[in-house]
Amino acid sequence: xxxxxxxxxxxxxxxxxxxxxxxxxxxxxxxxxxxxxxxxxxxxxxxxxxxxxxxxxxxxxxxxxxxxxxxxxxxxxxxxxxxx
Numbered sequence: 001x002x003x004x005x006x007x008x009x010x011x012x013x014x015x016x017x018x019x020x021x022x023x024x025x026x027x028x029x030x031x032x033x034x035x036x037x038x039x040x041x042x043x044x045x046x047x048x049x050x051x052x053x054x055x056x057x058x059x060x061x062x063x064x065x066x067x068x069x070x071x072x073x074x075x076x077x078x079x080x081x082x083x084x
Contacts, residue, residue: 003058005033007051022050 008018015033019026024043031037032047039047041055048055 001032001058007053018050022046
């Protein structure tokens, strides 16, 4: 999970320090960050807590916000419907 690594680095933490703060073994953390191990929900919660983020922050948003997209689409439809 590259997001864990990105957030950890942005906080200026080493893997050893994050392991210490979260109670997750450093070797497990390394495997999780490289995608060779899938963390449990409990492990994700402990890492999120130690990093001061929500678990959702570990998962990039694949789709744009529904309300922003809908508002933009509505505006385009209105623009097309009004003759110049």
